Structure formats: C-alpha cells, structure tokens
Amino acid sequence: xxxxxxxxxxxxxxxxxxxxxxxxxxxxxxxxxxxxxxxxxxxxxxxxxxxxxxxxxxxxxxxxxxxxxxxxxxxxxxxxxxxxxxxxxxxxxxxxxxxxxxxxxxxxxxxxxxxxxxxxxxxxxxxxxxxxxxxxxxxxxxxxxxxxxxxxxxxxxxxxxxxxxxxxxxxxxxxxxxxxxxxxxxxxxxxxxxxxxxxxxxxxxxxxxxxxxxxxxxxxxxxxxxxxxxxxxxxxxxxxxxxxxxxxxxxxxxxxxxxxxxxxxxxxxxxxxxxxxxxxxxxxxxxxxxxxxxxxxxxxxxxxxxxxxxxxxxxxxxxxxxxxxxxxxxxxxxxxxxxxxxxxxxxxxxxxxxxxxxxxxxx
Amino acid sequence: xxxxxxxxxxxxxxxxxxxxxxxxxxxxxxxxxxxxxxxxxxxxxxxxxxxxxxxxxxxxxxxxxxxxxxxxxxxxxxxxxxxxxxxxxxxxxxxxxxxxxxxxxxxxxxxxxxxxxxxxxxxxxxxxxxxxxxxxxxxxxxxxxxxxxxxxxxxxxxxxxxxxxxxxxxxxxxxxxxxxxxxxxxxxxxxxxxxxxxxxxxxxxxxxxxxxxxxxxxxxxxxxxxxxxxxxxxxxxxxxxxxxxxxxxxxxxxxxxxxxxxxxxxxxxxxxxxxxxxxxxxxxxxxxxxxxxxxxxxxxxxxxxxxxxxxxxxxxxxxxxxxxxxxxxxxxxxxxxxxxxxxxxxxxxxxxxxxxxxxxxxxxxxxxxxxxxxxxxxxxxxxxxxxxxxxxxxxxxxxxxxxxxxxxxxxxxxxxxxxxxxxxxxxxxxxxxxxxxxxxxxxxxxxxxxxxxxxxxxxxxxxxxxxxxxxxxxxxxxxxxxxxxxxxxxxxxxxxxxxxxxxxxxxxxxxxxxxxxxxxxxxxxxxxx
Ligand SMILES: Nc1ncnc2c1ncn2[C@@H]1O[C@H](COP(=O)(O)OP(=O)(O)OP(=O)(O)O)[C@@H](O)[C@H]1O
Ligand SMILES: [Mg+2]
Numbered sequence: 001x002x003x004x005x006x007x008x009x010x011x012x013x014x015x016x017x018x019x020x021x022x023x024x025x026x027x028x029x030x031x032x033x034x035x036x037x038x039x040x041x042x043x044x045x046x047x048x049x050x051x052x053x054x055x056x057x058x059x060x061x062x063x064x065x066x067x068x069x070x071x072x073x074x075x076x077x078x079x080x081x082x083x084x085x086x087x088x089x090x091x092x093x094x095x096x097x098x099x100x101x102x103x104x105x106x107x108x109x110x111x112x113x114x115x116x117x118x119x120x121x122x123x124x125x126x127x128x129x130x131x132x133x134x135x136x137x138x139x140x141x142x143x144x145x146x147x148x149x150x151x152x153x154x155x156x157x158x159x160x161x162x163x164x165x166x167x168x169x170x171x172x173x174x175x176x177x178x179x180x181x182x183x184x185x186x187x188x189x190x191x192x193x194x195x196x197x198x199x200x201x202x203x204x205x206x207x208x209x210x211x212x213x214x215x216x217x218x219x220x221x222x223x224x225x226x227x228x229x230x231x232x233x234x235x236x237x238x239x240x241x242x243x244x245x246x247x248x249x250x251x252x253x254x255x256x257x258x259x260x261x262x263x264x265x266x267x268x269x270x271x272x273x274x275x276x277x278x279x280x281x282x283x284x285x286x287x288x289x290x291x292x293x294x295x296x297x298x299x300x301x302x303x304x305x306x307x308x309x310x311x312x313x314x315x316x317x318x319x320x321x322x323x324x325x326x327x328x329x330x331x332x333x334x335x336x337x338x339x340x341x342x343x344x345x346x347x348x349x350x351x352x353x354x355x356x357x358x359x360x361x362x363x
Numbered sequence: 364x365x366x367x368x369x370x371x372x373x374x375x376x377x378x379x380x381x382x383x384x385x386x387x388x389x390x391x392x393x394x395x396x397x398x399x400x401x402x403x404x405x406x407x408x409x410x411x412x413x414x415x416x417x418x419x420x421x422x423x424x425x426x427x428x429x430x431x432x433x434x435x436x437x438x439x440x441x442x443x444x445x446x447x448x449x450x451x452x453x454x455x456x457x458x459x460x461x462x463x464x465x466x467x468x469x470x471x472x473x474x475x476x477x478x479x480x481x482x483x484x485x486x487x488x489x490x491x492x493x494x495x496x497x498x499x500x501x502x503x504x505x506x507x508x509x510x511x512x513x514x515x516x517x518x519x520x521x522x523x524x525x526x527x528x529x530x531x532x533x534x535x536x537x538x539x540x541x542x543x544x545x546x547x548x549x550x551x552x553x554x555x556x557x558x559x560x561x562x563x564x565x566x567x568x569x570x571x572x573x574x575x576x577x578x579x580x581x582x583x584x585x586x587x588x589x590x591x592x593x594x595x596x597x598x599x600x601x602x603x604x605x606x607x608x609x610x611x612x613x614x615x616x617x618x619x620x621x622x623x624x625x626x627x628x629x630x631x632x633x634x635x636x637x638x639x640x641x642x643x644x645x646x647x648x649x650x651x652x653x654x655x656x657x658x659x660x661x662x663x664x665x666x667x668x669x670x671x672x673x674x675x676x677x678x679x680x681x682x683x684x685x686x687x688x689x690x691x692x693x694x695x696x697x698x699x700x701x702x703x704x705x706x707x708x709x710x711x712x713x714x715x716x717x718x719x720x721x722x723x724x725x726x727x728x729x730x731x732x733x734x735x736x737x738x739x740x741x742x743x744x745x746x747x748x749x750x751x752x753x754x755x756x757x758x759x760x761x762x763x764x765x766x767x768x769x770x771x772x773x774x775x776x777x778x779x780x781x782x783x784x785x786x787x788x789x790x791x792x793x794x795x796x797x798x799x800x801x802x803x804x805x806x807x808x809x810x811x812x813x814x815x816x817x818x819x820x821x822x823x824x825x826x827x828x829x830x831x832x833x834x835x836x837x838x839x840x841x842x843x844x845x846x847x848x849x850x851x852x853x854x855x856x857x858x859x860x861x862x863x864x865x866x867x868x869x870x871x872x873x874x875x876x877x878x879x880x881x882x883x884x885x886x887x888x889x890x891x892x
Pocket of ligand 1: 389774778
C-alpha cells in the first residue's frame with residue numbers, strides 16, 4: 001500500500017472552512033499526548049489552557065491585550081502572503097518600531113512636553129517598522145535576494161540594536177543598572193480603556209486595522225492587485241500590475257503595522273523599552289495569519305485564539321508546573337497542522353495498492 | 364507494445380466503455396444530461412459540439428476526474444466506479460488534456476515520471492520513454508527541459524506519457540487546436556497506428572474536416588444532451604455543423620464600406636532581446652496598421668510571435684520609445700496600463716493564467732484589463748456592479764455559456780472562456796486591438812461570431828492586428844498578411860495575393876522575392892504549406 005496525494009478536480013470549499021478547525025483538533029490531540037508524557041492529566045491541562053482563561057474578566061482582558069499586537073502584525077503579514085511575498089521578519093520590524101518610537105519618549109522624558117508626543121511616537125514607530133522592512137524588500141527587488149532569509153536575519157540585528165540602546169545610551173540612570181529606559185511620561189503612554197485592567201486604546205486600533213484591511217482587500221483596486229499578483233502572476237503582469245512595486249508596498253505596509261504594534265506595546269502595557277518586550281509576537285503572528293486563512297476577520301479570531309494560548313500557558317505554568325515553552329511547542333505544532341490541512345483543499349489523500357500497479361508497467 | 368485487446372469481429376462486438384444515462388450537474392446547471400454511449404476498440408470516436416456542450420465534462424468523468432451526478436459507466440460490461448484518475452489509468456484509460464499540465468522547469472523525463480503511478484526506477488522509466496517515443500515516431504529528448512520545447516513537442520510529452528501506460532482507451536481533448544498542420548499530420552499517423560493496434564480512441568475537435576478524415580463514429584452533443592451518433596464520413600462538414608448548432612452557421616462578412624484611414628499602430632524598427640535565454644530575438648520589425656484595417660501575422664509558433672505580443676502589450680518595454688506608436692503617441696516605454704489608456708487592447712493566446720486569473724470570478728477578470736481605461740474604479744475603489752455589467756454585456760453579445768452569472772474563470776469551457784476574453788476587449792471599443800490566436804478551441808459558430816466582431820471593429824475604424832497560425836482564418840478576415848520567421852517580419856502582402864503556397868514559403872524562411880517567384884512545388888510540399 002502507498003499513500004498518495006491526488007489533485008482534486010475542484011477546490012474544496014468545505015475543507016477550506018474546516019481546515020483550521022481540523023488543525024486545531026489535531027493539535028489538541030497531539031498536545032494531550034505530550035501532557036500525558038509529561039505525567040500531567042491531559043484533560044485537566046487542556047482545561048487550564050483553554051477554558052479557565054475565559055472564565056474571569058481579568059484574563060479575558062489580558063487576552064485582548066495579547067491579541068492586539070498579534071492581530072495588527074498578522075494583518076500586515078497576510079497582505080504579504082496573499083501577494084506571494086514572504087516577510088518572516090515581523091518580529092524585527094516590531095522591535096524597530098518600538099525602538100524608533102521610544103526614542104522620542106526617551107528624549108522628551110521629564111521635559112514636560114505636550115500631548116503631541118504620543119501621536120508623534122506612533123508615527124515614528126510605524127515609519128521605523130516600515131523602513132526596517134524595506135531593507136529586505138529592496139534587496140529582493142534590486143538584487144534578487146531571498147526575502148525569507150534577509151527579513152529573518154534582520155530580526156536578530158534589530159534585537160541587538162535594542163539591546164545595545166537599553167544597556168548603553170538609553171539606560172535609565174536611576175534604574176539600578178537594569179537594562180531598561182526610564183518609565184515613559186504619561187504624554188508618551190497609550191491610555192487604558194477602563195479604570196481597571198491593562199486593556200488600552202491599541203485594542204481599538206487593531207479593530208480599525210481589521211476593518212480597513214477588509215475594505216482594502218474586498219473593495220479597492222490595490223487589494224485586487226495584491227490578490228492577482230499572488231494568485232496568477234502572469235495575468236497580473238498582463239493587467240499592468242508590477243510585482244516589484246507590490247513587494248515594496250506589502251513589505252512597507254506590514255512593516256508599518258508591525259512597527260505600530262511595537263510602539264503601542266511599549267507605550268501601552270509595558271511602559272518602558274526593555275529586552276523581552278515581545279514573547280515572539282512577530283513569529284506567532286505568522287501562525288495567526290495562516291490560521292485566519294489570510295482573511296482579516298479570520299485573523300481577528302485566530303489572534304484571540306493564540307492570545308488565549310499565551311494566557312493559558314502562563315496559567316498552566318503556575319497551577320500545574322507545565323513549562324512555559326510548551327506554549328511555543330503548541331504554536332509550532334498548530335502551524336504545522338494548519339499548513340498540512342491546507343493541502344487537503346486542493347488535494348485528497350488516497351491509499352493505493354502498489355501490487356496492482358506493477359503489472360501495468362509493462363509495455 | 365502488446366496489443367491490449369485482440370481485434371474482434373464487428374458482429375460480436377462488445378463495447379469497451381459504455382455510458383448509461385450519465386449526468387453531471389453543477390448546481391442547477393446540467394453540463395451532461397443522461398448520456399448513453401458505446402465506445403469500441405479499434406475505433407476512433409469523435410465528440411462534436413459547441414463550446415460548453417459538455418464534451419470535456421463527459422471525458423473528465425470517464426477519466427475519473429469528475430464524479431457523475433447520475434447514471435453509470437460500464438467497462439467491458441462491468442460497472443465502473445472510478446475513484447480518481449489513477450484508478451482510471453490503472454484500468455487502461457489514459458487522457459491528453461485540452462490544457463497541458465507540465466512543469467516548465469523540469470525535464471521531459473521528470474514530467475513523465477510525475478504523471479505515472481508506477482514503481483519502476485527513474486532510469487528504467489527514462490529508457491521506456493525513449494523506446495515508446497521512438498516506436499511511435501514521436502521523437503523526444505528525455506533530458507530537455509520543458510520550457511525549451513514548442514507546443515507540439517509539449518503535447519508529444521503528454522501523448523507519450525499516455526502511451527507508456529499502454530492504454531486500452533486513449534482520450535484526446537482538442538489535441539490539434541494548438542498544432543501546425545504538419546504537426547497535426549504527424550499526430551494523425553500515430554492515431555491511425557493506435558487504432559490498428561486495437562485500442563479505442565476518443566477524439567474531441569472543432570475541426571470538422573479533420574474528424575471526417577480520422578474518425579469512424581461521431582457523437583454529437585448539444586447543451587449537455589446527446590443529439591445523435593453518426594458516421595462522420597457519410598456527412599458533410601456543413602451537415603455536422605448543423606447538428607451541433609441546430610441551425611446554419613452564418614458566413615463572415617466584412618462591412619461593405621471599410622475606409623482605411625491613418626495608421627493607428629506603428630511598429631518602427633523594433634529589435635528586442637528575449638528575456639529568457641531560449642526565446643526569440645526580434646529583429647528590426649517594422650509594420651503599420653491603419654484604422655479600418657486588419658493585419659494578419661502568420662507563422663509557425665515559436666518564431667517570435669510571443670515576444671512581439673509582449674513588446675506590443677507593454678509586458679516588456681521596447682528599447683526605444685518610438686519603436687511602438689499607438690495613435691500618434693510614442694508608447695515603447697509605456698506600461699501596459701498606459702497603453703490601454705491610449706485606447707489599445709490586447710488578447711493573449713494563453714487564456715488561463717495569462718488572459719485570466721483562473722481561480723477568480725469573471726467580474727474580477729473583467730477588472731483585470733478594465734481597471735486601466737474604464738469607469739470600473741473610482742478613487743481606488745472598485746465599482747462591483749460595473750464589473751458585473753461588463754460580464755453580462757460580454758455574455759450577451761458573445762453568447763458566453765456558463766453555469767451561473769459570475770463563475771470562476773477556470774470553470775468555463777475552453778471556448779467560452781475564449782469568447783469572454785475576446786469580448787471583454789472588443790466591448791471596450793479599442794482604437795487598436797492586438798489579438799493572438801483569437802479562435803483557439805472555439806467552435807465553428809462561435810469562431811464566426813468572433814471573426815465577425817473583429818471585422819466589425821475594424822469597420823468602425825479601429826486598427827486590428829491578428830496573430831494566428833490558422834491560415835484559413837487570416838484569409839477570411841485579414842486585409843494584409845505578414846509572416847513571422849526567426850524573429851523577422853516579412854513585408855505584408857495583400858490578402859488577395861496571399862496564396863497558401865506563397866505564405867508557406869515565407870513561413871519556411873524564403874525571402875518575399877523567392878516567394879513571389881514561386882519556387883517549385885516540391886519545395887512548397889517540403890515545408891508542408
Ligand atoms: N466546475 C464547474 N462548475 C460550474 N460549471 C462548470 C464547471 N465545469 C464546467 N462547467 C460548465 O459546464 C459546461 C460544459 O463545459 P465543458 O468544459 O464540458 O464544455 P466543452 O464541450 O468541453 O466546451 P469547449 O469546446 O469550449 O471546450 C460549461 O457551460 C461550463 O461552464
Ligand atoms: Mg472542452
């Protein structure tokens with residue numbers, strides 16, 4: 001017997017909808033096995049992971065806080081991926097956005113600057129992310145460099161730049177030598193939405209980004225261009241759409257969104273620039289984008305779901321002593337299954353008997 | 364090759380494959396409507412019918428690509444339920460598709476290996492490939508990459524791949540639509556040989572004289588239903604066409620008073636390096652097309668027609684701005700969109716993937732070329748009702764048959780999609796239209812509609828440039844004909860003076876003077892004009 005993938009005559013819309021759910025189900029099964037191997041009760045662990053965070057208003061708000069950067073970054077990435085452009089370096093763009101925006105917060109710190117500071121920081125954050133993203137985009141357009149490698153490698157460069165800044169020039173003199181800037185002034189801070197909890201205006205910004213992306217992809221010529229270039233490059237060229245211009249555009253937009261998410265994160269929930277501002281948002285957002293079917297509303301749902309795994313993971317660490325790294329394992333397995341299940345949209349799996357075939361090979 | 368079936372006497376014949384009440388439904392649309400059919404070994408059986416009659420659907424069902432909605436297939440008397448193409452192949456049913464499925468960057472042998480289900484080693488498979496291709500006189504170099512091959516050679520890969528499975532039934536969906544007359548003749552020799560080996564062949568074509576020459580039986584489909592089964596040799600091309608359409612096909616006529624005016628498309632000494640190493644160099648091409656005129660460009664495929672098309676459409680830029688002049692504007696450096704804004708329109712030869720995005724809706728494919736120079740886009744926003752309107756208008760004017768109002772491009776039958784992409788451009792009333800192979804795979808009735816539309820467009824004062832391999836088509840509509848050979852374009856000659864012999868010589872590389880002098884009949888024959 002032999003397993004083969006056979007192309008379907010027609011794209012299966014049913015599976016296109018079911019695929020993310022199937023992937024989640026398979027991930028849960030795999031996770032249960034892992035829990036069992038670790039000697040934990042799988043059912044109890046899954047409840048701590050996925051149910052308990054939903055039962056209390058504090059953790060619900062935390063989910064929204066974590067989903068905010070995930071959704072913003074993933075929306076930008078989805079534009080790239082729809083256009084067949086592979087930006088893997090959103091983590092670096094997130095960091096550079098945070099760094100560029102923080103610069104203003106650092107230099108105005110304690111000077112009593114007016115309320116223009118925060119808007120200016122947001123603009124600089126977006127610009128910083130976009131410029132950082134344009135490096136791999138230009139390398140691709142001008143020299144044909146593979147954007148997967150270049151964008152990924154720039155993540156580590158961005159990380160080290162931030163590390164240098166917070167340990168060197170920007171370190172808080174009163175910070176007892178901790179690698180961190182001084183706490184941002186209130187004019188440099190994203191205000192909270194409610195009296196209690198850390199949920200802030202960034203969450204609304206993420207919702208606006210989702211709405212804008214929906215309109216852009218569904219109703220504008222730019223959105224059409226993105227979809228055609230990804231789906232049928234030759235037809236796109238015939239339509240007069242330039243693929244190199246689109247590489248620059250999608251990288252710039254996704255970099256700007258990642259940068260904006262970065263500055264909102266430091267100016268919002270974190271409040272200072274310091275290493276570890278991101279638990280890997282830029283990478284997790286890749287999973288969010290695919291789990292959400294590269295569709296803005298899908299991404300919103302997927303972003304909330306992955307945020308849940310972060311919160312659930314923390315809960316499981318505290319109450320069941322399950323290592324936090326298991327959250328990353330979970331996310332990795334999920335991406336693996338999402339991509340695997342997606343191939344079932346265009347292919348079906350079939351078992352064929354090899355015996356029978358052999359007799360036909362003669363001629 | 365071992366004969367798959369011993370030739371049985373005609374009296375005691377059992378059908379190899381039978382369809383009984385076979386239906387295929389897409390939503391509310393019946394693509395095949397309770398079809399009964401018998402296929403016999405040692406016979407070439409033709410499927411005839413208009414675009415969208417359901418021919419491809421029927422053969423895809425026989426190949427296991429589509430599950431029937433009702434009815435059944437019987438193979439040698441036994442009920443046949445195919446689970447997929449590999450199941451069909453394992454029972455001895457092979458198919459050569461209307462649209463090829465080859466990977467350009469892989470070699471011939473690699474492509475063949477991908478399409479076979481066998482477990483033999485790559486080396487053994489390559490050897491067998493070489494053997495089969497030699498056996499049948501279908502020469503192929505297993506180590507060449509596909510992108511270097513002509514359309515005819517690509518099709519040869521598909522045929523050899525099918526033959527390597529030693530099929531009892533070989534299905535060919537419009538195999539000659541893309542072939543030159545010489546290549547088609549070669550193919551017929553192979554088909555006759557396969558028939559004499561006792562295989563059954565199923566043959567779909569819109570070329571009726573071909574069917575009369577080749578086929579023993581013909582089944583005529585119309586609107587998904589079987590109309591009749593007949594012996595095509597006993598019919599005339601006209602009577603076959605009447606059965607297919609259910610009416611007479613009109614003659615194509617030029618509007619009587621077609622005044623040619625100023626040149627609207629000028630190509631000045633256009634030389635262009637190919638962008639892939641094995642493309643054709645365009646060498647000093649100069650020609651003008653006046654308003655009210657149709658210029659035909661003949662030539663064997665692969666002599667620079669593709670390169671010329673992309674230089675004219677703007678998919679590639681010309682070296683100098685005045686190499687291409689559209690309505691008085693130097694356009695050699697303009698983008699596709701800017702050329703469209705000058706009133707030019709283009710129809711490429713490849714309809715899936717080039718002329719349309721296959722997985723997108725027709726309305727989106729209307730936007731594909733319509734966004735440039737129409738009111739489909741306001742301030743960056745797409746006017747969806749407008750795009751749908753274009754679809755409806757094209758559907759109505761060019762009789763595009765489809766299962767619903769706005770389906771995916773890939774779900775249209777080949778000919779209907781062709782009508783859509785030609786109609787989409789003509790309805791924009793372009794001042795200059797450049798169209799490549801306008802009637803590929805289009806049925807006789809629809810071909811007449813498209814040709815008439817081209818004539819009418821030029822009658823309204825547009826300049827039309829038609830690149831076509833079909834000399835009869837050019838004779839029917841072109842005012843002047845030029846021939847492309849090795850990247851050169853000959854001086855155009857008036858269509859009235861363009862005999863097949865003369866064109867044939869030019870297509871084989873003779874100079875116009877030689878062609879005029881009319882070299883001996885043998886030379887004409889040698890290049891197969
Ligand atoms: N996947 C699909 N979904 C909906 N409708 C379809 C699908 N596939 C085919 N059809 C419809 O079924 C009809 C028959 O198509 P088919 O491809 O069999 O035509 P055909 O006889 O091969 O025509 P042609 O000569 O143009 O190739 C067409 O009207 C087409 O629009
Ligand atoms: Mg067909």
